[in-house]
Amino acid sequence: MPTNSDKDARDTSKINTIIELLFFAYRDFTADPDEILSALGFGRAHHRVLHFVDRKQGLTVAELLDLLGITKQSLARVLKQLVDGNYIEQREGPNDRRQRELYLTNTGSILIEDLRRPQSRRICEALANSGHGEDDAIRFLSSMIGPHAKHQIETLE
Amino acid sequence: MPTNSDKDARDTSKINTIIELLFFAYRDFTADPDEILSALGFGRAHHRVLHFVDRKQGLTVAELLDLLGITKQSLARVLKQLVDGNYIEQREGPNDRRQRELYLTNTGSILIEDLRRPQSRRICEALANSGHGEDDAIRFLSSMIGPHAKHQIETLE
């Protein structure tokens, strides 16, 4: 007959497994794009910027900073490189001329698609392998996210 | 009637959502332990070392390096701090005296439990929210992992 400590041990082991799954999954998930990026002298930070600018074209620097959860000093270098490399274009805000709206150039669009391709493949495979429980996996990930980030996702249109 | 490009757009949007979920989920998932760690002058790297030493007490430095996927020079500083702070203990390998087997001290065990607590809470909540599709979520994460990492997980006893 299973005791309480058996159950605790089983729980701990299951949790540990999931902790590891998240670690390895995230690492492998980012590995493919990382390779493409490093060939361009870019890093994961550039990827994230491209992703969110693609996700919401015309978003302002302030919005981007809030999404990334970093300081403007951290963003500065990365954003400058992307603008200098003609991946991202800055336009004056139409209502507030202090704002800089960010848009992908054609080059930027192509790059983010290239970066997304291996990730899409991996995700599609994983969704297929989780069978019809595909929505459960998505619900699981959603529930891992705190209220602030959840709100941020929602405001991405 | 839905066209092909409708379907593509829907797919892209779903994939984008999952890419974001992974980003935010991983960030929030690591945020709680990060806070505890930084109070001790440690970082996420220390957490990973503690996790794997706990997961497989007595593992060697080489095994740990393979799991973490970093160089020994990167590990050195982190491991030294954990040993100096009496969180981890090194013992000579019983068969091969060149090896250093790694064990958690009592202090180390307490710390990893403290670090795991908020993560467990979050995971349990998320599992509950993904309903009876709990195993689907785990299968999803598993499928996100490449063969090398999968093999590594298996060899964790």
Place this chain on the structure above:
DNA sequence: AAATTATGTCAATATGGCTGACATAATTTA
């Protein structure tokens, strides 16, 4: 006119990776 806001920039610092080179002790192999 003054205060606030959006953005940008300079400088210094920390963390956690990397490469290359070299050292030591222990084990394996020829």
Place this chain on the structure above:
DNA sequence: TAAATTATGTCAGCCATATTGACATAATTT
């Protein structure tokens, strides 16, 4: 036994990404 290999550790320097604090400019709001 002598030589080669292996497991670990260490020195030194570099890079990417983050931080804080201070300050500048232009535009908007009060």
